Amino acid sequence: MTELRREDRQSFVHFLRMPTEMFDEILQRVGPRIAKQNTFYRNPLEPGLKLAITLRHLASGAKYRSMQYGWRVPHNTISVFIPEVCQAIIDEYVDEVMPFPSTMDDWKRIAEGFMEKWNFPHALGALDGKHVACKCPPGSGSTYFNYKKFYSIVLLALVDSDYKFIWADIGGRGAASDAQLWNASDLKSAIEDGDLDLPDAEPLPHDTEDIPYFYIGFVKPGMSFPSYTLEANFGRTNRRTDGDDAFGLRTFMQKPYGHRALALRKGYSITGSREHVEFQVLMSTMQHHPSTIRLIVTTCLVLHNLMRTRYPRLQNRLVDHEGRNQEIVPGEWRNGRQMRDCQVVQGPNRDNREGEKGTQYLETLD
Template structure:
């Protein structure tokens, strides 16, 4: 009996060794048409599109000059060496494939036919390039203010362009559709009826994002998402180096420096939101209009991003950390393109435009067509006296020395 067991054990060991040594036969190294990437890739089409600048822009969402500058920035991080087995996919091919993915939202399987790059390779190339885009651009094009002077510059821009003095940023969240990981139930299911992760962002007066946080599950409210960010923690801890209250134009009174958002957020002395919609006095309607007018900037930012990068209109089917990379790369690209080719990337029709004579707003690109009414309602909050007084200071200013001559026509 013992001899039989030894024989069976020896036989099993031999079979395991043979299995390990047996090499899987490969039918082909790669599909033949993929090996002819130099012939079939869309980079050949780009050579033709140089003669048609408008088509080049539509294809990559930027002009050729801007693209070349972007390629120079990311090349050190995405360039790979050739091997004796095959030539590396060039930075040019990697970047154009990634930009087409962001611009169209097409799947890897679909994209491979125009890029002549396998879906498996695209699954590595696109997240790596998105990371390179964010790393290469964030310090210059998504720089978060650190000094009082930098904050004051933002406040001055809001006053000049939106007649909202001492405003430091417009804040809101956008739900990004996702295909959730298996076994997560309703963890990512949001109040709108689909699975999502939330992009929380702060925008300046020039439609640029100065801060973004990506990755909180969609079940959490916008106010809850904001309170989980490093930005908010530093705000409540007094670590943002915000300027002290200052006198504003045409007034002898001081107003605090504040961020603004919709009703989903918590009212604070340094964070204003509208008055509840029920039983509004004329003065409160004026305040809500003036706040909404400046707050619409972040709505336009999200709308522009989604229109230019159609990946944000799809249910993104990637690992969660890679979804984060895709979305924040769209955010930093938005800022880059706003500065480099704003006329073509964001023409005037992209923005909300007010018709003061007819008391209406012509809607530009935005994620929510509601203008003044219909703001998202959050849970009832206990308003601290200091927070209420901060909002009331702006209410009095907008209805007196800070009044603009068209505001009465814009409330209903």
């Protein structure tokens, strides 16, 4: 690592998925949390080595038994300290880089970001779910076996206009659908109970009727809003759905509205540029216990937000962006593998008057 850092910094970035400056910052802040005392029996592993091994595992998805030869650290030792390092990173950074909005002004800043960057009004975040493959946990039966015929836990996440995670529910069993996880989530309960201090309804641009602020729920491949849209980028369809999927149409929830092929499309991916490019461990079949998987996934989200905060330019080539003529320039994330979508469960039509008003308004933006 020392030679790589000194002689080829670009390879260092490729190896750990972060610049040397960010590695140094994390080591300085997390090092005291993961350092062990010297004993008469043996000297402990250096915090820098433990951090580098952990970051390499997240970046590559390499198995512990294969990593032990390159790092000269036994695989059973690696299995002990990686969860400790992940927990230390979360404890040190989560409140700083992944704070949940606590005031009306915080939510309005998110909505202003969607309007400024995507020309999309009243959006408080984009919500989606993804499967993280894992081995079958002992004694779990089929509760982690999903509809795509592999074992997994589910990541349900809310992101803002800058590709930063705002909220995440990690650890849902693979057999559960988006609808089941969303209905049982603390976020949905807080929204329905009025605990989030969301902005009051206001007229949309060039309109006079008050429309509530809302979240955007992606539930089917390729669903898209017309013209001024955020797109899930999991395929393409032109078929409208009528509020019968995981994220039912509500005053606080809008869903992609199918439309004719559009010359201009806004590209947006919840998991696109981050997990599959930065953290290959999320693309592998994890061999860990579900509790360790939750730690690893949470650490990936925290590190992603830290990277977006400290070094956004390093990631700008990865994400979709708008060109000079308002065309979407695809990011490099599209060339890689994508995480697996969650199951869509059909249910009753739950459209409501306010949701339809919002949908109709968005259609007129074309």
